Amino acid sequence: MKANNLHGEFTGPAEVRIVRTLPGPIERIWDYLTDPEKRSRWFAGGPMELRKGGKLTLKFRHKDLAPDETPPEDHKKHHDPGHSMDGIITRCEPPRVLAFTFGNTGDCEAIFELTPQGADVLLVVTHRARGEDIPYMADFGAGWHTHLALLIAILEGAPRPPFWPVHTRLRAEYEELRIAAQKP
Numbered sequence: 001m002k003a004n005n006l007h008g009e010f011t012g013p014a015e016v017r018i019v020r021t022l023p024g025p026i027e028r029i030w031d032y033l034t035d036p037e038k039r040s041r042w043f044a045g046g047p048m049e050l051r052k053g054g055k056l057t058l059k060f061r062h063k064d065l066a067p068d069e070t071p072p073e074d075h076k077k078h079h080d081p082g083h084s085m086d087g088i089i090t091r092c093e094p095p096r097v098l099a100f101t102f103g104n105t106g107d108c109e110a111i112f113e114l115t116p117q118g119a120d121v122l123l124v125v126t127h128r129a130r131g132e133d134i135p136y137m138a139d140f141g142a143g144w145h146t147h148l149a150l151l152i153a154i155l156e157g158a159p160r161p162p163f164w165p166v167h168t169r170l171r172a173e174y175e176e177l178r179i180a181a182q183k184p
Contacts, residue, residue: 007145007177008125012128013137014134014137015127016174016178018124020148021117021122022151024118024119026114029121030095032155034098042154043151052089053089055086056088058086060083061078062078066164075164088100095114096113096115097111098111098112099111107130111127127140141177145174150163
């Protein structure tokens with residue numbers, strides 16, 4: 001699906017939004033967001049209490065996503081041995097909306113909105129951070145874009161796309177988009 005390659009949009013200085021169309025049904029996509037084993041195949045594993053106010057732990061180990069790739073220096077800890085982040089579920093409306101905070105102070109929130117569209121599901125991912133002019137938002141945009149490409153490949157039964165080379169290229173592209181979005 002060609003639109004699944006489009007860049008996300010910076011809808012604010014600390015917010016990026018990415019839209020993808022996934023092969024459904026919606027319950028299948030919900031499982032890939034909430035089941036730790038399935039989520040670990042495209043993003044991060046870890047337990048999740050599926051209720052508003054529930055706790056979650058995101059366990060990142062990108063070596064499992066890109067076993068034959070060498071990560072950029074600033075992402076080696078994400079690759080191997082990996083690391084964990086705790087968060088809180090801020091919205092849980094199965095199977096349509098999941099949102100959670102994560103990071104050291106819970107200053108980031110990821111919101112997943114699912115809408116059935118025939119046999120497909122429209123997924124809107126919004127990543128928000130507290131603050132203004134946050135330079136690392138380009139990294140989040142590139143990260144979600146790359147992770148969602150993995151999810152799409154899994155759902156379509158396609159070969160795993162490269163991770164780190166794509167993420168590195170997209171980080172530069174998202175940085176340009178972030179700067180352009182701030183211009184009046």
